[in-house]
Amino acid sequence: AKQMGRGTEYIYEQSLQHEITEKARFEVLLRRALEDDLILVYYQPIIDLKTQSIVGAEALVRIKDPDTGSVVFPDSFISIAEDTGLITQLGEKVLQTAVLDIQKLRNKFNQDFYISVNFSNRQFQQEGLLDLVKDILELSGLPPSSLLVELTESLLIQNNSQSRHVLTSLHDLGCKLAIDDFGTGYSALSYLNQFPIDILKIDRSFIEKCESNLTDQSLVVAILNMSQGLGMKVVAEGIENEFQKAFLLSKGCNLGQGYLYSRPIPFDDFSTYLEQY
Ligand code: C2E
Ligand code: CA
Ligand code: CA
Ligand code: CA
Numbered sequence: 001a002k003q004m005g006r007g008t009e010y011i012y013e014q015s016l017q018h019e020i021t022e023k024a025r026f027e028v029l030l031r032r033a034l035e036d037d038l039i040l041v042y043y044q045p046i047i048d049l050k051t052q053s054i055v056g057a058e059a060l061v062r063i064k065d066p067d068t069g070s071v072v073f074p075d076s077f078i079s080i081a082e083d084t085g086l087i088t089q090l091g092e093k094v095l096q097t098a099v100l101d102i103q104k105l106r107n108k109f110n111q112d113f114y115i116s117v118n119f120s121n122r123q124f125q126q127e128g129l130l131d132l133v134k135d136i137l138e139l140s141g142l143p144p145s146s147l148l149v150e151l152t153e154s155l156l157i158q159n160n161s162q163s164r165h166v167l168t169s170l171h172d173l174g175c176k177l178a179i180d181d182f183g184t185g186y187s188a189l190s191y192l193n194q195f196p197i198d199i200l201k202i203d204r205s206f207i208e209k210c211e212s213n214l215t216d217q218s219l220v221v222a223i224l225n226m227s228q229g230l231g232m233k234v235v236a237e238g239i240e241n242e243f244q245k246a247f248l249l250s251k252g253c254n255l256g257q258g259y260l261y262s263r264p265i266p267f268d269d270f271s272t273y274l275e276q277y
Contacts, residue, residue, distance in 0.1 A: 006041060178201055201234075239259075
């Protein structure tokens with residue numbers, strides 16, 4: 001063991017060691033979750049801010065820790081899933097669960113809301129992804145137009161021919177494509193009209209700061225104006241209060257999600273939420 005006298009170097013090694021141990025722990029948890037069916041999908045409603053009606057939901061993954069019974073959030077394991085390649089299996093599980101769940105609710109409530117699913121860049125390199133999506137849609141009966149694929153700007157920047165093919169094919173199939181966390185990546189504006197993008201999701205950080213920060217307000221307005229010119233819709237993420245909602249509505253942003261309406265909740269709670277809405 002190192003001597004305490006080694007000072008900062010010792011502390012550095014300790015925290016590095018801690019990080020490695022944490023990563024290994026989450027990798028074990030992830031593998032176990034995939035094997036033992038401990039992957040949970042939570043749903044956060046997406047709202048028409050004007051009419052207050054629910055137009056869709058975003059699927060957000062969690063893991064139920066079998067030892068503690070607690071719910072583990074994706075920030076702890078998504079990057080590990082990406083690095084280990086387990087994201088393929090995880091993504092498949094989330095997509096299947098979300099599509100089947102949402103189709104059940106569409107039937108139950110006789111409504112045509114959509115489901116928004118997050119895809120990691122690596123999933124676009126996955127062999128058979130298109131067939132997988134087709135199969136899941138067919139099996140569930142969900143129309144392709146009710147599946148919204150959330151991707152990040154970095155995928156478009158890579159401009160890889162395989163992902164270009166997959167995106168175009170998904171769009172041809174009828175699925176909708178959304179850029180997640182829009183505005184936080186690179187200034188990828190030139191890529192916007194090279195891919196069939198339908199929706200921009202304004203990152204929560206802009207919505208959060210728009211109350212006090214005029215620069216963020218004008219960024220939100222700029223994104224809204226640009227989306228109009230490009231024929232894209234905009235969804236605001238992370239709406240937490242009435243001020244933010246009123247600001248967005250006044251600037252013509254009609255779609256949003258956030259704690260003001262609901263946190264992401266389990267399927268049964270989401271079903272109850274819809275019943276009582
Ligand atoms: P994201 O796609 O940007 O999802 C939005 C995150 O913001 C979610 O965190 C959500 O719970 C949180 N959020 C929603 N409304 C509010 C609000 O009003 N205030 C605040 N403070 N937060 C809000 P979550 O569920 O922890 O997910 C974190 C990230 O993990 C997601 O960010 C996404 O990048 C990733 N992720 C989640 N599920 C999946 C998945 O199935 N596949 C992949 N590849 N990534 C996923
Ligand atoms: Ca998302
Ligand atoms: Ca987002
Ligand atoms: Ca995010």
